[in-house]
Amino acid sequence: MPQNDTVQDLGLDExxxxxxxxxxxxxxxxxGLTEEVVRQISAHKEEPEWMLEYRLKAFEVYNxxxxxxxxxxxxxxxxxxxxxxxxxxxxxxxxxxxDDVPDExxxxxxxxxxxxxxxxxxxxxxxxxxxxxxxxxxxxxxxAQGVIFDSIEDGLKNHPELFREHFGTIIPMRDNKFxxxxxxxxxxxxxxxxPKGVSLDxxxxxxxxxxxxxxxxxxxxxxxxxxxxxxxxxxxxxxxxYSTESFHSGVIEIVVKKNARFRYTTIQNxxxxxxxxxxxxxIVHEGATMEWLDGNLGSKLxxxxxxxxxxxxxxxxxIMSIAYSGDGQHQDTGGKVVHMAPYTTSSITSKSISKGNGxxxxxxxxxxxxxxxxxxxxxECDALLINDTSRTDTYPYIEIEEDDAHVGHExxxxxxxEEQLFxxxxxxxxxxxxxxxxxxxxxxxxxxxxPLEYAVELNRLIEMEMEGSxx
Amino acid sequence: xxGVTTAFNPAAVERIGMGxxxxxxxxxxxxxxxxxRTPMPTIRLEExxxxxxxxxxxxxxxxxxxxxxxxSDATTWPDRLRAAMDEDREASGHIVIIDGRVVHTxxxxxxxAQGVILESLHExxxxxxxLVREHLATRAVxxxxxxxxxxxxxxxxxxxxxxxPKGVQLExxxRVTRWLSEAGVAYFCRVLIVAESQSQVSYxxxxxxxxxxSQTYTSTAVELIARDGAQVQYVAVQRLGxxxxxxxxxxxxxxxxxxxxxxxxxxxxxxTRVDLNARLLGPGANSxxxxxxxxxxxxxxxxxTSQDHxxxxxxxxxxxxxxxxxxxxxxxxxxxxxxxxxxxxxxYQTNRNLLLSPxxxxxxxxxxxxxxxxxxxxxxxxxxxxxxxxxFYLMSRGLNRIQxxxxxxxxxxxxxxxxxxxxxxxxxxxxxxxxKLAQQx
Numbered sequence: 001m002p003q004n005d006t007v008q009d010l011g012l013d014e015x016x017x018x019x020x021x022x023x024x025x026x027x028x029x030x031x032g033l034t035e036e037v038v039r040q041i042s043a044h045k046e047e048p049e050w051m052l053e054y055r056l057k058a059f060e061v062y063n064x065x066x067x068x069x070x071x072x073x074x075x076x077x078x079x080x081x082x083x084x085x086x087x088x089x090x091x092x093x094x095x096x097x098x099d100d101v102p103d104e105x106x107x108x109x110x111x112x113x114x115x116x117x118x119x120x121x122x123x124x125x126x127x128x129x130x131x132x133x134x135x136x137x138x139x140x141x142x143x144a145q146g147v148i149f150d151s152i153e154d155g156l157k158n159h160p161e162l163f164r165e166h167f168g169t170i171i172p173m174r175d176n177k178f179x180x181x182x183x184x185x186x187x188x189x190x191x192x193x194x195p196k197g198v199s200l201d202x203x204x205x206x207x208x209x210x211x212x213x214x215x216x217x218x219x220x221x222x223x224x225x226x227x228x229x230x231x232x233x234x235x236x237x238x239x240x241x242y243s244t245e246s247f248h249s250g251v252i253e254i255v256v257k258k259n260a261r262f263r264y265t266t267i268q269n270x271x272x273x274x275x276x277x278x279x280x281x282x283i284v285h286e287g288a289t290m291e292w293l294d295g296n297l298g299s300k301l302x303x304x305x306x307x308x309x310x311x312x313x314x315x316x317x318x319i320m321s322i323a324y325s326g327d328g329q330h331q332d333t334g335g336k337v338v339h340m341a342p343y344t345t346s347s348i349t350s351k352s353i354s355k356g357n358g359x360x361x362x363x364x365x366x367x368x369x370x371x372x373x374x375x376x377x378x379x380e381c382d383a384l385l386i387n388d389t390s391r392t393d394t395y396p397y398i399e400i401e402e403d404d405a406h407v408g409h410e411x412x413x414x415x416x417x418e419e420q421l422f423x424x425x426x427x428x429x430x431x432x433x434x435x436x437x438x439x440x441x442x443x444x445x446x447x448x449x450x451p452l453e454y455a456v457e458l459n460r461l462i463e464m465e466m467e468g469s470x471x
Numbered sequence: 472x473x474g475v476t477t478a479f480n481p482a483a484v485e486r487i488g489m490g491x492x493x494x495x496x497x498x499x500x501x502x503x504x505x506x507x508r509t510p511m512p513t514i515r516l517e518e519x520x521x522x523x524x525x526x527x528x529x530x531x532x533x534x535x536x537x538x539x540x541x542x543s544d545a546t547t548w549p550d551r552l553r554a555a556m557d558e559d560r561e562a563s564g565h566i567v568i569i570d571g572r573v574v575h576t577x578x579x580x581x582x583x584a585q586g587v588i589l590e591s592l593h594e595x596x597x598x599x600x601x602l603v604r605e606h607l608a609t610r611a612v613x614x615x616x617x618x619x620x621x622x623x624x625x626x627x628x629x630x631x632x633x634x635x636p637k638g639v640q641l642e643x644x645x646r647v648t649r650w651l652s653e654a655g656v657a658y659f660c661r662v663l664i665v666a667e668s669q670s671q672v673s674y675x676x677x678x679x680x681x682x683x684x685s686q687t688y689t690s691t692a693v694e695l696i697a698r699d700g701a702q703v704q705y706v707a708v709q710r711l712g713x714x715x716x717x718x719x720x721x722x723x724x725x726x727x728x729x730x731x732x733x734x735x736x737x738x739x740x741x742x743t744r745v746d747l748n749a750r751l752l753g754p755g756a757n758s759x760x761x762x763x764x765x766x767x768x769x770x771x772x773x774x775x776t777s778q779d780h781x782x783x784x785x786x787x788x789x790x791x792x793x794x795x796x797x798x799x800x801x802x803x804x805x806x807x808x809x810x811x812x813x814x815x816x817x818x819y820q821t822n823r824n825l826l827l828s829p830x831x832x833x834x835x836x837x838x839x840x841x842x843x844x845x846x847x848x849x850x851x852x853x854x855x856x857x858x859x860x861x862x863f864y865l866m867s868r869g870l871n872r873i874q875x876x877x878x879x880x881x882x883x884x885x886x887x888x889x890x891x892x893x894x895x896x897x898x899x900x901x902x903x904x905x906x907k908l909a910q911q912x
Binding site for chain 1: 811812814824826827828829830831832833834835836837838839840841842843844845846847848849850851852853854855856
């Protein structure tokens with residue numbers, strides 16, 4: 001496998017996912033987004049007519065909506081999008097066994113440790129390469145209990161009614177410009193169904209890999225957790241570093257039914273040339289719990305605000321968000337909780353670290369609708385600034401229409417304490433190491449919620465990033 | 472043309488400027504130009520997200536105030552105006568403004584001898600032309616500040632000019648009392664305070680009216696300048712009647728080691744909109760920003776604040792608290808901006824709301840934008856209901872429910888007043904709140 005030497009010259013070699021596989025796609029659409037591309041995607045997937053119509057409608061909506069004026073800098077995005085390949089089909093069909101996946105692709109996922117993790121700790125794995133899921137598998141014992149864990153395309157093919165009942169209802173195409181774009185060109189992603197009362201004791205994982213330059217990835221995921229069921233879904237993402245920009249825009253729709261419990265973990269570690277604009281939303285019914293654990297470490301610009309719509313009495317939503325912004329990065333992340341029923345509770349905890357000229361933004365909404373009495377919500381944001389060129393912003397929206405509710409928001413910004421550093425150094429710890437130690441302590445409350453391998457990964461990343469950061 | 476009404480137009484700007492120096496007429500014409508070029512804010516703008524001007528303000532229905540029928544003879548003044556003045560007479564000087572025009576000014580002779588200037592802005596344009604020319608609508612609230620700052624700069628008729636020379640300290644506050652009597656009128660007023668280095672001054676501005684049968688608009692542009700080491704306290708108490716649309720655009724400029732504190736109390740009016748921008752321009756500058764609001768009926772409050780830390784080692788501390796009853800609604804949008812290089816900044820921002828009734832609503836947006844690393848910044852916002860434990864405790868001590876609730880609300884709002892070292896103002900505001908609470912029962 002060829003190493004990308006120029007990238008190492010730039011001194012970005014701490015990004016260990018920067019390798020390119022020499023794969024030849026079986027089909028690649030022309031670059032840019034046109035109606036023709038939308039039709040090609042639909043044709044390749046042999047979709048029912050209604051889905052093609054849905055895509056074409058969404059394409060219209062996308063064109064009618066202006067580029068957002070808030071959030072990160074999207075000024076140059078339009079030009080970037082003209083150069084992007086919106087659909088790249090890496091192989092003819094999705095495989096159920098790693099043995100059938102072409103060697104070059106399989107090797108990539110082996111490097112990322114996916115098959116190994118699957119054997120050890122996962123209930124099921126999905127792997128997406130460019131625009132399509134190349135591998136999807138679920139352990140027999142869960143399949144026997146009626147759990148469905150499949151590519152989104154197979155969800156549409158094999159469970160058309162269930163699919164149609166929920167698809168596009170949680171995040172309608174008109175929700176925002178990029179949700180419309182995704183609705184037009186979606187490809188890949190997971191379809192998850194956990195039947196009533198079934199509790200998965202190990203996580204499902206989907207891994208998203210972009211390999212080619214100027215690639216656009218548009219995964220679409222639909223997750224339905226039936227009454228009293230429990231599950232945990234993890235998504236990871238990486239890409240090689242290119243000098244040109246790539247683009248990722250996913251839409252994740254989740255329904256958590258009565259008394260069910262679901263956790264969605266994201267470890268976003270895209271390379272620093274990726275625009276990552278994602279819409280993630282869950283509908284949480286009576287007595288149910290939804291947890292988002294959102295780790296944003298990579299990408300050039302991420303705009304992502306996982307949300308919980310608490311529609312049933314006693315529903316609970318939780319968002320734990322951790323963001324790291326190094327040089328050239330802007331993480332514009334946060335979360336939304338919307339209380340629409342009585343006795344609903346929620347909490348948002350956000351921690352961010354900005355280093356070099358990196359910028360971390362917390363943007364969140366806590367809304368209590370009229371009638372959602374006894375709603376409780378608490379939002380806490382902490383930001384750590386490493387250098388004098390780092391930047392952090394906090395934009396929490398609090399909108400309360402119900403008098404019988406309690407909502408609190410707190411945020412603090414600080415730099416690494418001189419006293420803490422001094423203490424550690426007085427104990428013989430080198431400054432770099434002391435910095436890393438303090439940062440680890442800062443993110444610990446969230447990091448300890450991460451699956452073990454990701455927590456280890458995060459700690460390693462921070463250690464590497466802190467090297468030479470003491471000015 | 473946008474914003475041109477039968478009352479607001481270039482001819483009115485020209486007429487108001489008649490007899491005034493050319494530089495001022497030019498400034499008015501320029502402001503009108505900015506006003507016309509600036510689109511009317513809509514709720515699509517972040518700053519106006521919670522106040523829909525289309526529904527709340529009808530500029531077309533307003534006329535400019537005619538010549539006031541009131542004279543300098545205090546016996547002709549409305550009883551409530553005189554009562555408000557009598558509530559607290561401790562002062563270094565007074566100004567009374569009725570229907571947009573200054574009708575009375577007095578200032579302690581000793582202070583006047585030391586060079587303290589307190590006079591009608593209209594007269595100061597002639598008497599202290601150079602000072603006014605230097606500061607009026609230039610650095611603090613220029614027309615470019617926004618649509619309404621521009622409208623004010625074009626159409627202001629009178630206002631207050633207060634100048635405190637270097638090292639002069641006023642022991643007692645300057646008191647301004649303003650009264651509006653005419654409904655359907657737009658009043659444009661300006662406050663310009665310049666405190667030279669090491670001087671010290673407190674200023675209390677109270678505006679009142681009865682209920683007004685049609686929409687009445689009052690716009691005040693407040694420019695506060697504290698030079699090196701000066702200490703300025705600004706207090707605005709708004710007790711207008713229903714029908715009033717109260718708008719105030721305030722900017723404070725604190726230079727090296729200056730202290731520039733503000734308190735905005737909003738109790739009356741149908742709509743209150745305050746834009747307050749505190750700029751910490753010199754190292755060591757400090758601003759405490761306090762706010763207090765208490766709404767009932769369909770009152771609407773909208774506070775838009777910003778704390779701009781431009782220089783090193785500056786501090787600001789904002790606390791806005793409000794209680795909302797009936798169908799009243801409050802929005803708070805605040806932002807702390809720490810500019811690159813403003814190391815050693817300490818900045819805090821807290822907004823707390825008490826919802827007393829099912830129809831009340833509060834929106835809060837405490838924002839931070841931090842571009843320096845050696846800072847201590849935090850903010851917090853809460854929206855909640857009356858502390859039931861505190862209420863229960865008071866009732867267990869023999870108070871009835873209404874008394875207990877009143878006391879808890881008073882205690883909640885009292886935290887803001889407790890930070891103000893102006894006894895007279897604290898008593899006055901407490902009395903008005905008590906009065907308002909008594910009306911709830």
